[in-house]
Amino acid sequence: MPAVQTVHVPLPSLGAGLDPPVLTGVYEGPLDLLLLLIRREGVDVREIPLALICDRYLWWLEGLEAGGEGINVEVAGDYLVLAATLCQLKARELLPPAARSEREAEEADPREALVQRLLEYARYQEAAASLGALEVLDREVFARCPSGPSGDQEGDEPDLPADLPVDGSLGAMGIGLCYAAVLERLRARDVVHAVEAERFSLAATLQWLRGRLVPARPVPLQSLFSQLPDRRQRLHVFLALLEMARREWLDLRQEVQAGGQAGGQAGGQTAPVLLCLRRRVEEEELMALQETV
Amino acid sequence: MEACLFASPAVLTADRLAVALRLDLPTVQAALPLLQEQLERQGGGLRLWQVGEGWQLRTDGRFGAYVASIRGVRPVRLTRAALETLAVIAYRQPVARAVIDEIRGVDCTGVLRMLLERNLVQTLGRADEPGRPLAYGTTPHFLHSFGLRSLSALPTLKDLRALGPSEEPPAESSAESSAGLSAAGGDRV
Numbered sequence: 001m002p003a004v005q006t007v008h009v010p011l012p013s014l015g016a017g018l019d020p021p022v023l024t025g026v027y028e029g030p031l032d033l034l035l036l037l038i039r040r041e042g043v044d045v046r047e048i049p050l051a052l053i054c055d056r057y058l059w060w061l062e063g064l065e066a067g068g069e070g071i072n073v074e075v076a077g078d079y080l081v082l083a084a085t086l087c088q089l090k091a092r093e094l095l096p097p098a099a100r101s102e103r104e105a106e107e108a109d110p111r112e113a114l115v116q117r118l119l120e121y122a123r124y125q126e127a128a129a130s131l132g133a134l135e136v137l138d139r140e141v142f143a144r145c146p147s148g149p150s151g152d153q154e155g156d157e158p159d160l161p162a163d164l165p166v167d168g169s170l171g172a173m174g175i176g177l178c179y180a181a182v183l184e185r186l187r188a189r190d191v192v193h194a195v196e197a198e199r200f201s202l203a204a205t206l207q208w209l210r211g212r213l214v215p216a217r218p219v220p221l222q223s224l225f226s227q228l229p230d231r232r233q234r235l236h237v238f239l240a241l242l243e244m245a246r247r248e249w250l251d252l253r254q255e256v257q258a259g260g261q262a263g264g265q266a267g268g269q270t271a272p273v274l275l276c277l278r279r280r281v282e283e284e285e286l287m288a289l290q291e292t293v
Numbered sequence: 294m295e296a297c298l299f300a301s302p303a304v305l306t307a308d309r310l311a312v313a314l315r316l317d318l319p320t321v322q323a324a325l326p327l328l329q330e331q332l333e334r335q336g337g338g339l340r341l342w343q344v345g346e347g348w349q350l351r352t353d354g355r356f357g358a359y360v361a362s363i364r365g366v367r368p369v370r371l372t373r374a375a376l377e378t379l380a381v382i383a384y385r386q387p388v389a390r391a392v393i394d395e396i397r398g399v400d401c402t403g404v405l406r407m408l409l410e411r412n413l414v415q416t417l418g419r420a421d422e423p424g425r426p427l428a429y430g431t432t433p434h435f436l437h438s439f440g441l442r443s444l445s446a447l448p449t450l451k452d453l454r455a456l457g458p459s460e461e462p463p464a465e466s467s468a469e470s471s472a473g474l475s476a477a478g479g480d481r482v
Contacts, residue, residue, distance in 0.1 A: 029399030
């Protein structure tokens with residue numbers, strides 16, 4: 001476990017105009033800091049002197065604020081939640097048991113819950129330390145070929161991770177690593193991709209539609225589409241029409257056949273959709289719309 | 294057998310060794326620990342490790358720094374955050390990210406992604422919990438990397454009843470902290 005550097009912080013005395021402490025230290029989160037404080041004070045985790053630990057904790061947080069080159073709100077938030085929990089525990093203990101509501105009395109002891117969390121975390125910290133103390137491949141010990149995805153540069157093809165199983169029990173990550181190696185190989189060959197330029201734009205399509213639609217002269221949608229061989233172009237026209245309809249420049253009409261629905265599902269044939277421009281669309285309006293799409 | 298192990302680019306199973314050596318499996322299985330012992334006794338630069346489902350020759354840990362400089366690689370680094378996250382996953386697998394976050398008290402997304410990229414951790418499908426979150430577990434590469442035979446070879450997770458002695462040197466000004474303690478003594482429950 002890497003050394004954690006801390007600067008001892010004296011408790012603030014009442015009325016003393018002390019600056020908040022500036023601490024240097026790497027903590028892995030609020031639980032880590034709390035554990036460290038408890039260990040440093042040499043107190044039993046089950047008998048945490050709440051006021052002391054809470055004070056130190058808050059004092060440390062102030063240091064974070066004063067010394068920080070800007071606080072990462074998300075990180076500080078985690079610390080603040082625990083600070084609030086500590087204050088809550090303290091407040092709870094100040095109340096005589098009789099003053100606690102029934103609901104509170106029924107709840108599990110929040111202090112015990114915190115203690116359990118701390119002990120649980122301490123267990124894994126210890127486990128992490130013993131994992132870190134093992135002789136790790138490519139750190140203390142080395143095998144014949146580099147393992148891991150980095151590979152060596154001897155061959156002209158990037159290596160696949162050395163210890164991928166050959167029996168098909170390749171996991172999702174193994175496949176991912178293989179794929180990464182393949183991509184690496186492709187990149188090495190300097191492949192040139194041809195990217196087709198976008199030929200249509202909604203703005204140009206709107207302009208095109210404006211030239212074809214005249215107020216009070218309905219045009220069947222089908223006849224517009226039949227002029228457009230390209231599917232993407234039709235899609236743009238369709239989107240442009242929807243946008244115009246939304247702005248109430250355009251009515252979309254479908255004739256209702258006698259006795260049937262507009263959709264014409266019953267008759268087997270769909271009634272044509274007619275596009276009716278309500279009024280002339282001014283150039284400025286169109287330009288304003290083109291800017292938004 | 295030693296020659297085969299030396300020439301192999303990856304961890305060798307006893308099965309494959311037996312095929313290569315044209316020997317039956319029990320003979321090979323019996324000989325491997327003998328070779329391991331022999332190398333240990335000789336105290337040379339190589340050791341035979343049983344990792345995952347197979348065996349591999351590795352340089353002795355004492356010479357790590359020299360070998361690393363020959364290799365021209367920076368040694369693998371695992372931060373405390375990475376080790377803690379890995380420990381939680383190793384002992385609790387399959388485990389959802391929310392559980393890891395809860396135990397460590399911090400968001401583990403970044404560390405988890407790094408462990409996934411390093412192929413130490415993998416997803417093991419979805420947990421049978423509300424929201425069906427992804428469940429994480431360790432990979433075979435994790436065993437290889439840490440030189441473990443199987444997950445049961447992990448150091449035992451201690452059942453802590455109290456916190457052990459601080460790994461830190463005692464506070465610089467013990468007088469002050471004990472003064473603080475007695476001042477706050479009334480708070481003890």
